Amino acid sequence: MAFDGxxxxxxxxxxxxxxATPSLAAKLGNKFxxxxxxxxxxxxxxxxxxxxxxxxxxVIKQALPYIRxxxxxxxxxxxxxxxxxxxxxxxxxxxxxHVPEVYHFDRTMxxxxxxxxxxxxxxxxxxxIAGIEYPLLAEHMSGYMxxxxxYTSLLYLTTTNHKISRYCGxxxxxKHTEQVIFxxxxxxSEYNRWTTPYLDADAEAIRVxxxxxxxxxxxxxxxxxxxxxxxxxxxxxxxxxxxxxxTQVIDPEFSFYGPMGFDVGAFIGNLILSYFSQDGHxxxxxxxKLYKVWILKxxxxxxxxxxxxxxxxxxxxxxGPGEAYLLEIYNNLDLQLLIKKKYMDDLFHDTLGFGAAKxxxxxxxxxxxxxxxxxxxxxKRADCERKALNFAKTLLKDRRQFHNIGExxxxxxxFDTR
Amino acid sequence: MAFDGxxxxxxxxxxxxxxATPSLAAKLGNKFxxxxxxxxxxxxxxxxxxxxxxxxxxVIKQALPYIRxxxxxxxxxxxxxxxxxxxxxxxxxxxxxHVPEVYHFDRTMxxxxxxxxxxxxxxxxxxxIAGIEYPLLAEHMSGYMxxxxxYTSLLYLTTTNHKISRYCGxxxxxKHTEQVIFxxxxxxSEYNRWTTPYLDADAEAIRVxxxxxxxxxxxxxxxxxxxxxxxxxxxxxxxxxxxxxxTQVIDPEFSFYGPMGFDVGAFIGNLILSYFSQDGHxxxxxxxKLYKVWILKxxxxxxxxxxxxxxxxxxxxxxGPGEAYLLEIYNNLDLQLLIKKKYMDDLFHDTLGFGAAKxxxxxxxxxxxxxxxxxxxxxKRADCERKALNFAKTLLKDRRQFHNIGExxxxxxxFDTR
Numbered sequence: 001m002a003f004d005g006x007x008x009x010x011x012x013x014x015x016x017x018x019x020a021t022p023s024l025a026a027k028l029g030n031k032f033x034x035x036x037x038x039x040x041x042x043x044x045x046x047x048x049x050x051x052x053x054x055x056x057x058x059v060i061k062q063a064l065p066y067i068r069x070x071x072x073x074x075x076x077x078x079x080x081x082x083x084x085x086x087x088x089x090x091x092x093x094x095x096x097x098h099v100p101e102v103y104h105f106d107r108t109m110x111x112x113x114x115x116x117x118x119x120x121x122x123x124x125x126x127x128x129i130a131g132i133e134y135p136l137l138a139e140h141m142s143g144y145m146x147x148x149x150x151y152t153s154l155l156y157l158t159t160t161n162h163k164i165s166r167y168c169g170x171x172x173x174x175k176h177t178e179q180v181i182f183x184x185x186x187x188x189s190e191y192n193r194w195t196t197p198y199l200d201a202d203a204e205a206i207r208v209x210x211x212x213x214x215x216x217x218x219x220x221x222x223x224x225x226x227x228x229x230x231x232x233x234x235x236x237x238x239x240x241x242x243x244x245x246x247t248q249v250i251d252p253e254f255s256f257y258g259p260m261g262f263d264v265g266a267f268i269g270n271l272i273l274s275y276f277s278q279d280g281h282x283x284x285x286x287x288x289k290l291y292k293v294w295i296l297k298x299x300x301x302x303x304x305x306x307x308x309x310x311x312x313x314x315x316x317x318x319x320g321p322g323e324a325y326l327l328e329i330y331n332n333l334d335l336q337l338l339i340k341k342k343y344m345d346d347l348f349h350d351t352l353g354f355g356a357a358k359x360x361x362x363x364x365x366x367x368x369x370x371x372x373x374x375x376x377x378x379x380k381r382a383d384c385e386r387k388a389l390n391f392a393k394t395l396l397k398d399r400r401q402f403h404n405i406g407e408x409x410x411x412x413x414x415f416d417t418r
Numbered sequence: 419m420a421f422d423g424x425x426x427x428x429x430x431x432x433x434x435x436x437x438a439t440p441s442l443a444a445k446l447g448n449k450f451x452x453x454x455x456x457x458x459x460x461x462x463x464x465x466x467x468x469x470x471x472x473x474x475x476x477v478i479k480q481a482l483p484y485i486r487x488x489x490x491x492x493x494x495x496x497x498x499x500x501x502x503x504x505x506x507x508x509x510x511x512x513x514x515x516h517v518p519e520v521y522h523f524d525r526t527m528x529x530x531x532x533x534x535x536x537x538x539x540x541x542x543x544x545x546x547i548a549g550i551e552y553p554l555l556a557e558h559m560s561g562y563m564x565x566x567x568x569y570t571s572l573l574y575l576t577t578t579n580h581k582i583s584r585y586c587g588x589x590x591x592x593k594h595t596e597q598v599i600f601x602x603x604x605x606x607s608e609y610n611r612w613t614t615p616y617l618d619a620d621a622e623a624i625r626v627x628x629x630x631x632x633x634x635x636x637x638x639x640x641x642x643x644x645x646x647x648x649x650x651x652x653x654x655x656x657x658x659x660x661x662x663x664x665t666q667v668i669d670p671e672f673s674f675y676g677p678m679g680f681d682v683g684a685f686i687g688n689l690i691l692s693y694f695s696q697d698g699h700x701x702x703x704x705x706x707k708l709y710k711v712w713i714l715k716x717x718x719x720x721x722x723x724x725x726x727x728x729x730x731x732x733x734x735x736x737x738g739p740g741e742a743y744l745l746e747i748y749n750n751l752d753l754q755l756l757i758k759k760k761y762m763d764d765l766f767h768d769t770l771g772f773g774a775a776k777x778x779x780x781x782x783x784x785x786x787x788x789x790x791x792x793x794x795x796x797x798k799r800a801d802c803e804r805k806a807l808n809f810a811k812t813l814l815k816d817r818r819q820f821h822n823i824g825e826x827x828x829x830x831x832x833f834d835t836r
Contacts, residue, residue: 213753
């Protein structure tokens with residue numbers, strides 16, 4: 001059976017494909033009896049098949065040529081499978097402990113074969129909605145972000161190795177991000193939605209807020225024009241699979257050379273969304289007060305550990321190949337402290353800005369989050385969303401006034417009690 | 419005669435090449451008698467042949483694989499001919515009145531055939547040294563910069579058309595720029611030189627100035643990471659040919675998607691260098707007092723006209739394809755004024771920073787300018803250079819304190835009288 005063109009997978013085709021592909025067949029122990037195949041993709045962007053055989057397992061992900069939830073009118077390049085596979089491999093090389101191994105990539109079929117993240121791995125967002133604490137989450141995510149961002153930046157790479165043209169091609173997904181995060185929520189768009197009628201005035205207020213628009217323009221310009229590191233590009237809590245011991249980052253199809261704060265902000269912004277959604281889930285039996293404290297602690301620790309680990313990598317490689325700050329120039333301790341403080345302050349403010357932008361778009365833009373969507377009573381959901389939205393607006397506008405993550409956490413608590 | 423590999427040109431090869439290349443032969447009227455050929459390249463980077471035939475003329479430029487003035491130890495990719503030719507064509511399309519027409523490009527031979535800029539065109543730098551006023555210079559250069567920068571930025575282009583991977587490859591020349599402008603002058607380097615012993619202490623002072631190093635790091639990061647527009651990349655007064663009526667920008671081999679301020683700053687910074695060099699030329703008969711006033715006026719007008727023309731293009735295309743500020747979002751006059759002010763203020767400060775960096779490197783780095791080099795008495799040259807250097811250091815450190823070009827001109831005058 002030949003696969004010389006793109007064919008959408010079904011179970012039959014998948015089985016033939018697995019048999020015909022040595023790298024995948026080997027992962028299944030080369031035995032094709034007693035197979036179990038399950039399609040688990042949300043079907044919006046990709047097919048995702050879990051394959052469990054007596055001799056092993058794998059996940060097969062195939063990119064489809066459009067976003068199914070919106071319709072074929074919003075096509076999405078299948079090249080994203082190439083960028084996803086490239087970044088899984090590159091980030092996996094830098095941080096194998098938190099990135100699933102890639103076994104196989106087929107550009108024509110837009111197909112990635114990779115490690116199956118076995119139970120009890122679940123999507124972090126679902127764990128947060130269920131109120132499950134992950135004691136190692138901040139430790140793990142800070143390590144993943146510190147390694148992937150530091151090692152793909154000019155702090156570690158030479159200019160020649162940094163400006164790789166490989167990711168220039170991922171424009172279509174960047175363009176999608178630009179539209180849904182930096183544009184649509186700030187204008188009338190057929191794709192926008194919100195908890196109506198409760199948030200009608202709130203959504204309208206965003207569309208007439210000049211200062212907010214000025215700030216989002218600055219972030220959009222950074223997103224489009226700043227080639228800082230190979231970022232994941234979509235690092236929300238739905239792109240992370242967890243158990244209490246393991247943290248695995250998946251789905252980097254939006255990856256490109258962009259601003260680091262976009263990744264760190266995506267993760268922290270989604271933790272803040274989770275925080276503000278908790279009151280909507282607290283009547284389901286469990287009291288979420290302590291859980292909210294844990295989320296805030298996780299937010300603090302994520303940034304603080306990221307800061308510690310990132311700057312430790314910088315120290316470790318200060319006489320390495322990185323070309324941003326040559327040791328011959330930045331040759332005294334005072335100066336090294338100055339540049340580090342400036343760099344990390346900028347990254348902190350980028351993180352807050354992008355985090356806030358990600359929160360806003362999840363409440364009044366096209367794609368919402370289950371954290372809020374699963375709150376059935378609309379008025380209750382709207383109350384949670386409004387608090388999150390008001391906090392995000394302040395964070396976006398006043399981000400440069402925050403000096404550390406502790407001040408951010410205090411502000412979250414303040415907006416929660418308003 | 420076949421040209422299937424790279425061969426350095428000599429006159430004989432050149433004549434055969436012209437005969438064998440219809441697009442060039444046509445420009446010479448297809449007549450090959452009474453030819454005049456002159457090699458006028460400085461021979462450091464390229465061969466440049468002027469070809470004048472009875473029926474027409476052209477210039478043939480060929481890239482060599484290294485920088486001859488430094489030696490074969492500093493190789494330079496010949497791909498620069500490709501980037502030069504691409505940018506001449508792209509900028510020429512946007513601003514044909516100030517960019518010479520390209521007739522022919524041969525990637526294998528690294529050879530560009532283009533319009534011969536006939537006498538009395540001379541290199542602007544030489545005109546400035548000779549004390550010649552060019553009444554249209556500010557008008558022309560501001561127009562060239564406004565058009566080429568605006569039309570290749572996200573203010574006019576869609577993201578898809580902006581992020582073209584075509585220029586990602588010009589890393590080697592970017593790396594060279596990074597080294598000679600943003601690194602070498604701030605550390606001990608075998609390539610650095612200055613008017614010794616007069617400026618020994620001044621050169622040393624730069625290498626121990628933490629604040630200066632902090633600022634140059636910020637500019638280096640912008641240069642390496644900010645993909646803002648298709649810039650010329652080397653827009654000093656040696657890259658401009660002039661008569662009193664005509665202004666032609668040549669040599670964009672360092673072009674890439676970078677920060678706009680790097681171009682505007684290069685041009686203005688080199689005008690300031692010319693200003694500070696004038697006292698070194700004033701004893702040659704002509705009094706340069708009035709000429710210095712003309713240079714200052716040209717500096718002011720260049721920025722002010724650039725500002726006017728650039729923002730006029732922005733207004734003209736405000737409902738065009740540009741994706742930076744969608745009209746649906748930036749939909750009221752207050753907001754439009756706000757974003758424009760912020761954008762132009764940032765560009766102004768980038769311009770001053772990059773301009774200052776370009777000045778510093780011409781005094782204590784590897785490549786100097788004839789404006790100073792042609793001042794024979796070393797102590798007199800050093801006096802001029804020191805004033806320029808002191809001004810540049812202040813400009814680099816305090817650039818954000820300048821609100822308009824008038825304040826910059828006043829500061830130049832102040833440093834001149836110190």
